[in-house]
Amino acid sequence: MAEAVEQAERANKVKSVFLSRMSHDMRTPLNAIMGFTEITKQSLDNKEKSKIYLDKITLSSKVLLSLINDIL
Numbered sequence: 001m002a003e004a005v006e007q008a009e010r011a012n013k014v015k016s017v018f019l020s021r022m023s024h025d026m027r028t029p030l031n032a033i034m035g036f037t038e039i040t041k042q043s044l045d046n047k048e049k050s051k052i053y054l055d056k057i058t059l060s061s062k063v064l065l066s067l068i069n070d071i072l
Helices: 002-042 047-071
Strands: none
Touching: 002 047
């Protein structure tokens, strides 16, 4: 019985570490998407800057999608 409890505690710890890392890994590109979207809204009159920001949004979106696909 004690071994089963210990095994469950280890599994819970592994799950917590995994979720913590995935949370960080997923939030990083999402924060970039959100941030560059806001910056782009403020730079609509500057097409060159807007394109750079949109390219960063596209890249971050692809990274996030890749992470989600790997998880699922």
